[in-house]
Amino acid sequence: MDGEADASLAVSEDAGNGRRRRVHGMLKLYYGLNEEGKAAEQQESLDPCDINGPHFDPELFLNKLRRECSLAELMDQETCMVKQIRSLDSDMQTLVYENYNKFISATDTIRKMKNDFKKMEDEMDRLSANMATITDFSARISGTLQDQHAQITKLSGVHALLRKLQFLFELPARLNKCLEMQAYAQAVNSHRRARCVLQQYSHLPSFKGIQDDCHAIIEKLAQELRQKFRDGGSSAKDLSECVELLLQLDEPAEELCDKFLNHARSRLELDLQGLEAEIKPYSSASSTKDPSARAPSSAAAAGSPTDNSPKATTFLSPTSNTDILEFIDRGCNEFVSSLCLVITSYQELFINHAQTGELASKNIPQMANGKLHAFVNDLAARYFSLVERRIQEEKGVGDNSLLVRALDRFHRRLQAVAKLLPGSDVPNKGTEIVIRAATERVKQYLAALQSFYLDSLTDVRQALATPRLSVSGASAAGGGALLGGALSGRDATTSLPDLLSSLSASILNQIKSVLASVHLFTAKDITFSNKPYFKGEFCSQGVRESLVVSFIKFVCQSSRQFCESAGDKGGSTPPALLLLLSRLCLDYETSTISYILTLTDEQFLVQHHSPVTPVTSLCAEAREAAQKLLNHYVKVQGLIISQMLRKSVETRDWVNTIEPRNVRAVMKRVVEDTTSIDVQVGLLYEEGVRKAHSSDSSKRTFSVYSSSRQQARYAASYTPSAPMDTNLLSNIHKLFSERIDIFSSVEFNKVSVMTGIIKISLKTFLECVRLRTFGRYGLQQIQVDCHYLQMYLWRFVSDENLVHFLLDEIVGSSAHRCLDPAPMEQSVIEVICERG
Amino acid sequence: MEDDAPVIYGLEFQARALTAQAAETDAIRFLVGTQSLKFDNQIHIIDFDDENNIINKNVLLHQAGEIWHIGASPADKSVLTTCYNKTSDSRVLSCAAVWKMPSDWEMGSHESSDDSAHNPQALELLCRLDDTTHGNAACVLWEPMGDGKRVISLADNHALLWDLQESSTQATVSNIASLEGKGQLRFTSGKWSPHHNCSQLATANDTAIRGWDLRTMRLVHPSYRNARRLLLKLRHHCGQMATLYNSCCTSPQEQSQIYCIENAHGLLVRELDFNPNRQYYLASCGDDCKVKFWDIRNVQEPVKTLEEHSHWVWSVRYNHSHDQLVLTASSDSRLILSNMVSISSEPFGHLVDDEELSEGEDIHKDEKTKEPLKDSIVSTYEEHEDSVYAAEWSSADPWLFASLSYDGRLVINRVPRTLKYHILL
Known part of the structure; x- marks a missing residue:
């Protein structure tokens, strides 16, 4: 036991300051509240030497003390433990006392409560009795007040009626007052409220009188409104207000539409006239302005010669006034926008408004729509004609962007109209104008x-x-x-x-x-x-x-x-x-x-x-x-x-000519010209293909030419004997050629072109020779000339045989036309030609 | 088909002159004049036997010189004119004369043509159309459909109207018109209009075509120039004389010239021909390879232009009865037959015949839709090897024509049958 006490003492001494808590903890343990205890238990649970732990083993604790501690320490431990035990005992005693006291006081309280409840029950009974009597009384009171309540209701009804009547009776005066104050909206509103009643009770003379008065006043009002409407000086907002009021006054909508549109028309027409005035100056004043307008433009053109000057003058003259973009701008801003305004307010007034109101039944929207379309179409047509006139004046080709921009603006602004008036063909017409302009x-x-x-x-x-x-x-x-x-x-x-x-x-x-x-x-x-x-x-x-x-x-x-x-x-x-x-x-x-x-x-x-x-x-x-x-x-x-x-050929007397000494100047000229033509053509056209001629072409020309000479000689020798030469000659020709088309198509190359030119020239030579008569020296001169041509012309043509053939023909023909055909020796011809 | 094949006849000499024998209306007969400087020139009388497709020829000698132009009298079969070149003393002279064929030329030919070739008869000279003052005859024109008493010769820049008397053995100049202007003017060819009572003449010189009124051609008075000189002197003395002088001074050209197509062809005008049925229509051809059709009432622009040839066009001829058929000859060795319906006297074909045809309505409708017929080239004839300088319609058969090329080849052709029937029916 000592040992236990010692241990407990020692513990209590260790945790001396936390003693109070431990007491509470124990109490909590007792009452099953062990949240805190758990934590403590976990800390000290495993140590059997912890005197406060649940696993405390007194034997182990004593053995441990005995083994470890000296006597003095044991003594200390013992005293400490004794102290702890004493304090624990006293604690226990106080706790028991406290509990006892609390128990006694609780018993007292319960006894007191029992007495109180009895008292309360009695009072409740009394309350219910009182309530019953109150209900009884109240029922009795309401029963007595029933009659009076009905009377009051009736009276208040009469009061309301009277107020209405008063309104009616005062209506004319009020209307008059409104009229004076120009509070038309209020007047119309009042009248509208009264109208049905007055209509209903019009069989009563007094109401009739009121109604008549009202009518007269409203008539006046309407008159005034119409006047205002007609004057047109008022703003669009006023105007629409007017129309709204008039519509409420059962004014015929059709007439109103007409009036509204007429009014709008007059204003739009002003715009159109303004536009027209901008065009007119050209047609009337262009003639007078022209010189002045042209003078600077031509000066400008002269100043810049690199510019396309011939056009510049024509471009500038018509655009001396406002340009087309300005014009279209003005048209859009003035005419089209106010047209749009008119359309919107009109639609607001007559179509959208009417659709919601009672007017819809009268087909007013359709009617109004039709009128609007006609109106817009009419005005738009005039506008378009103006625009078109203006566009037509745009003759110059200088700056296209201006026109395009103008047209674009024109077209763009018309889209607004299209949006406002979905069924209208105005935009289409506008597009047509643009197309026409384009x-x-x-x-x-x-x-x-x-x-x-x-x-x-x-x-x-x-x-x-x-x-x-x-x-x-x-x-x-x-x-x-x-x-x-x-x-x-x-x-x-x-x-x-x-x-x-x-x-x-x-x-x-x-x-x-x-x-x-x-x-x-x-x-x-x-x-x-x-x-x-x-x-x-x-x-x-x-x-x-x-x-x-x-x-x-x-x-x-x-x-x-x-x-x-x-x-x-x-x-x-x-x-x-x-x-x-x-x-x-x-x-x-x-x-x-x-x-x-x-x-x-x-x-x-x-x-x-x-x-x-x-x-x-x-x-x-x-x-x-x-x-x-x-x-x-x-x-x-x-x-x-x-x-x-x-x-x-024609101007020479070929019969009486002298013996040829040189090539005639004409032939040299022909060769010269042909050469320069060749150069000219060569600049623009390719060489072209020619029939391959051998490298010794010049030689061949001689050989071919000698054959022609033989032919001439042959013809000359043949003629005296028999008159058959022509047939033979023609047969030879046939062998030579198929058929030469003189003025025929040429190919796109130099050689073909030159061939064509030479063909034409030589054929002319031939025909001219055939029309003349030659003497001996005439023939020889032709021989020389032809040889000279032969020397120079073959190089230009595609097929040199062609030149040979034609020249042979010329010499042959001149031999035929010769009175004394004695051809010149080839060597002499060559010498003359070489000499040039 | 066989009939349509051309018939070719070859002459020994070169030749340019061709005419149809105008007075002959039964036989198809052409006259060809040759050109040879060394031999006696000949006139070939070509008879064409249409049925057998055979040519008969007769040769007459024309010893005066080479023939450049030939014309047959419209009244007398045996009378003809030629323009020829005479060379003497190394001078070449162009002359014109009226000739008569020997009366028995036909007899000789029928016996044996070979003999006639060897031993041909010569032409008899009736009279010369030479005026010593006016040389170089280019052509001689007979009065169309006349009595063979009047001819016009074109010499240099003068047109001389001759009266043939005493059966053409005497010729006197009755009228003369002259072309005056800068440079050396020469008539190249001319045509006597068959219209207006044969009172008009058209001539070509250089690039111009001129029309003349034969009635106002000036009478050639031997002392014409003297008179003018005299009047010039007297002019100062008397007003009347002055007006007389003025009327003399105004050149005959101005007085008698009816119209003038300057620059009708860009180049030389080679020949012209009158439409036999439409009095104001005239065809011309020239070195610009074109054939142009004119209305002489408005000569600013040609009515029509054909540009088919590839070289100079030397001859243009209207068919005598069907004036839509036009024949052109060119030095491109081609002959072209054109069907110029639109400017002919029958622009819509035969209207009367249409009505006759109207048995079936369909045919009638077809005809109507066809009505404005189109001008077209009927055919191009390429039988020639050399330049074709002359072409003529036969005076006897309107569907037959001859063409002559320089190498002496004469080709006789027919209008294609289809076209013939198209025109007739």
Whole structure:
């Protein structure tokens, strides 16, 4: 036991300060509240030497103390433990006392409660009795008050009626007052409220009187409103208020619509007149203004010669006043926007408003809608006609963007109308105008292109006519002027390729710039560009067909005209121009046309819905033109040489001529001219294929020529004996040739062109020779001349046999036409020709 | 088909002159004049036997010189004119004369053609159409459908109207018109219009075509020039004389010239022909390879232009009865027959015949839709090897024509049958 006490003492001493808590903890343990105890238990649970733990083993504890501690320590431990035991005992005693006291006091309280409840029960009984009596009383009171309540209700009803009546009786006065104060809305409102009642009780004289009074006043009011409406000075808001009130006053809606629209019309017409006034100045004053307007423009054109000056003057003159963008702007801002305003307020008043109200039954919306459409259409038509007139004045081709922007704005603003008036065809008409303007513009561009083309042709012509001015500046000074003659032809031709390239480049550039201008119509930011017309037809029919294709056709056609007109007037067109144009057309055929069309198709994304002119047919046309031009060139050049030959044959007395000493100057001239033509053609056309002639061509010419000489000799020797020579000769001819078409088509190469020219010249020579009669020396002169031609002409042609044949024919024919056919010795001829 | 094949006849000499014998309306007969400087020239009388497709020829000698132009009298079968070149003393002279065929030329030919070739008869000279002052005859024109008493010769720049008297043995100049202007002007060819009572003449010189009124051609008075000189002197004295002088001074050309197509062809005008049925229509051809049809009331622009030949066109001839058929000859060795319906006197075909045909309505409708017939080239004849300088319609058979090339080849062709029936029916 001691040991236990000691242990407990020691523990208590260890945790001396926490003794109070431990007491509470124990109490809690006792009452099953062991949340805190658990924690303590866990801490000390395993130690059997813990005196406060649950696993405390007194034996172990004592043994441990005995083993570990000295005597003094044991003594201390014992005293400590004794102390602890004593304090524990006292604690226990106090706890028992406390519990006892609490128990006693609880018993007292329960006894007191029992007494109180009894008292309360009695009081409750008394309360219920009282309530019963109150209910009884209240029932009795309400029973007595029943009659009075009904009377009061009735009285209040009478009171309300009286107030209404008072309203009615006061109505005329009130209305009058409202009228004075111009509070029309209030007046109408009041009247509307009273109207039904008055209508209902109109059989009573007094009500009738009121009603009449009211009518009179309202009539006056309506009159005043109408007046206000008619005056039109009021703002749109006032106006719509007016209309609203009048509608409420059962005014016939149709009349109101008309009036409203009339009113709006007068204002819109003012706008239109303003617009018209802007157009008019041109038509009336253009004649007077023209000189003044043109003077600065021409000065401007002169100031910038590199600019397209011929067009500049025409561009500027009509745009001296407000430009089209301004005009359209004004039209949009003034007319279209107020039109939209009118439409919205009208719809607000007559259509939307009416649809909700009782007026809807009277088909007013439909009627009003119809009127509005007619009104809008009418005014829009006038507006459109003005716009169209203005657009038509836009003749110049200078700045297309202005027009496109104007049209765009015009079109865009019309969309507002379209939104407001879904069924209207105004936007469609607007689109039509835009389309017309666009097509018109395309036409103008075509005309501009055409005039540009003709102008550049004139420039080329001038450049060809005065080649030395340009060339001599570049070439060594004086060279061209001194040498003259054949060299001048050379000078003229050196610039041909440059002229050609600059011409075709400038035309191409012009086409491109025109395409770019026209392209504005289909730009993405332009509202009308997504219309089906601008996507499809405008691109394919408008731009491709009537602009590009037409222009190409025009080029071909005008080229062909050169052939026709020049034919009768004897070559008014310089041959070089013909040659140049033919090359141009040929270039068009080979590349330019397809390039331009591809460019167009790409730029405009042409979708070929409708049949379009195929590239091939255009190419064929260009080729045909090129062919015709080249043929004509051959003809003209051939005729120039022919003319020399003809004159030389016709003007000479061939019977009485002297023995030939040298080649006639004409022949030298012919060879010279042929050479310069050869150079000229060579600048633009390729060499072409000629029949292979052997390296000793010059020798062969002699051999062939000697055969012809033999033939001539043969003919001469044959003639005296029998008159059969012609048949034989013709047979020989047959062997020589199939058939030579003199003015036939040539191919696009130099050799073919030269062959054509030489053919024409020699054939002329032949025919002229046949019309003359020759003496001996005449024949010999022809022999010399032909030999000379032989020496020089074979190199130009594709088939030298052709030259040989024709020259043989000439010599043969002149032998026939000779009175004394004694041909010259070949060696002599050669010597003369060598001498030159 | 066989009938349509051309018949070819070869002459020994070169030849340019061809005409149909105008007075002969039964036999198909052409006259060809040869050109030879060394031998006696000949006139070949070509008779074509249509049924047997055979050519009969007779040769008459024309010893005066090479023949450049030949014309047959419209009244007398045996009378003809030639323009020929005479060379003497190394001078070449162009002359014109009226000839008569010997009366028995036909007899000789029928016996043996070979003999006639060897021993041909010569032409009898009736009279010369030479005026010493006016040389170089280019052509001689008979009065169309006349009595063979009047001819016009074109010499240099003068047109001389001759009256043939005493059975054509005497010729006197009754009228003369002259072309005056810069340079040396020469008529190249001419045509006597069959219309207006044969009072009009058309001539070609260089690039121009001129029309003349024969009634106002000036009477050639030997002292014409003297009179003018005299009047010039007297002009100052008397007003009347001055007006007389003025009327003399205004050149005959101005007075008698009716119309003038300057620059009718860009180059030389070779020949012309009048439409036998439409009095104002005229065809011309020239060195620009074109054939042009003119309305002489409006000469600014040709009514029509044909451009089929590839070289100069030397001759153009209207068919005498069906003027839509036009024959052109060119030095491209081709002969072209064109059907110029649109400017003919029968632009819609035979209307009367249409009505006759109207048994079935379908046919009638067809005809109506066809009505404005198109001009077309009927055919191109390529039988010649050399330049074709002359072509003529037969005076007896309107469907037959001859062409002559320089190498002496005469080709006789027919209008294609289909076209013939198309025109007739």
